[in-house]
Amino acid sequence: MKSSPLNSAEKFDTSRANEYARQSRIALAGYDACQDLAACMLAASLGGAGSAKILVVGAGGTAQEIIAMAALEPTWRFTAVDPCAPMLEAATQQLQANDVLDRTHLHLGYVEDLAADASYDAATLIGVLHHLDGDAAKRQTLRSIRAHLKPGAPLIVAGNHYAYASQPLLLAAWGQRWRQHGASPDEVKAKLGKILQGADPPHSEAAVQQLLFDSGFADATRFFSSLFCGAWLTRKTS
Incomplete structure (x- = not known):
């Protein structure tokens, strides 16, 4: 039986949220480098866009992608989406400690719950796809993100691929x-x-690209790799 996005969120209880910062940095060698490079790739893609609005999907835990982007671009603002309350609370603490909370709107729930007219200059989906069971759930999330992006807006996707x-x-x-x-x-x-x-990670880099194509995104540029993990930048097609 395929799990729903809700079932996936339930994996991250309070205990797992509390240990996430340490565990994620062991499981993904180069965790912080990946987040820093994601910020650099978005900044390069937006080309000094000024007060850009960034949608951060699966922001719970460390909120490191927001912290990295905020340090690089002091005028950007963020919407942090996560369906898991303990993970979003952990992220809130990190955002507060790094003086980024006042630039971040926190949303407990899913991308689909955002206001229909909410529009963003860019988005990130880091460490999420491999927790969604089945390609249908992965495409649903990607398409929901696409619906809130401006034409041509960049998307960072990072996570495990390969059948382990x-x-x-x-x-x-x-x-x-x-x-x-x-x-x-x-x-x-x-x-x-x-x-x-x-x-349930995509089984190859080609499978990641196919998911992006199917969901309305263009060719992806890979900018990070570490064992099972990869990170790519793509753009919403018109």
Whole structure:
């Protein structure tokens, strides 16, 4: 049975939200570099757009993409969307600590819940797609984002791709990454079992591109890679 977006959100309870900042930086080597580069790619794409409005989907947890963009572009404003209350609360704390909360509108829910006339100059979808079960759910989210973007607006998409079991060397290296950060052999085994059962990433970079095409976006430019994870910039087609 395919999970709904709500089922996906329920994976991020208070316990997982509290540990997300540390765990995400282990699971994704280069986590902060990816967020920093995403900010640079959007700034380069918008070309000094001034007071741009940025839609940040799946902002819960660290809110690091907003923090990185806000440091680079002091006039940008953000709408942070996340369906998980504990994750959005964790993000709120980070935004407040980094003096960005007054530039951010927080939305507990889904992109589909935003006002129909809400329009944005750019958007980010980082660490979300592989938590949505099935291509239909992935396309739904991408199309919902597209509906709120101005013509030609850039979108950053970042997340895991590949069927995990199809890449045994990467999977083994991912386990070593946890060991590198102090995980015991049993903990590494549990982490590997969890990743094999707990997500549904697109099975290739071509599959990511096809999802974007199907959802009304153009060719994507890849700007980051780390084991299973990739990050791309694409644009809304007219």
